[in-house]
Amino acid sequence: MKIGILSDTHDHKPNTRAKLDKFKEKGIQHLIHCGDFCSPFMIALFSGFKVDAVFGNNDGDIFLLQKKAEENGVCLRGGFAELHINGKKIAVYHGTYEGITNALVHSGLYDVVLSGHIHIVVNKKIGNTLHLNAGTTHGFEAESTAMILDLETLLVELI
Secondary structure, X not given: OEEEEEOOOOOOHHHHHHHHHHHHHXXXXXXXXXXXXXXXXXXXXXXXXXXXEOOOOOOOOHHHHHHHHHHOOEEEOOOEEEEEEOOEEEEEEOOOOHHHHHHHHHOOOOOXXXXXXXXXXXXXXXXXXXXXXXXXXXXXXXXXXXXXXXXXXXXXXXX
């Protein structure tokens, strides 16, 4: 099973749509968003996908974000999520506090830790834990990026 990972969309509809189109093209149906949708209008773009998401530090009206998430079938789980997908234990945290991100990665409790916030692509194995940061879908200071993770092989494709 493959999942799509993205973060820090920051209200950038064109880049977000481009990544969602790429996920559709590759048959990816389950997405994980690591925070910073920013505005509630962004949630509707994700309709039609199974989405697990967490809040980021730039998410504005969290109550309206939650309402829009419910209307569009997006599971917005608060500031942290622990997911069990295809036999893998996955932590999802925006990454606002580096110490928390590092604690999750080094805890040994998770097969995969997904984070965002820093707008830099990370793909590294620490012990038995794979730490991934899809960078920034918006494209601040860098190229717009997202990832596809194969949960069978733990291989990552950067898009």
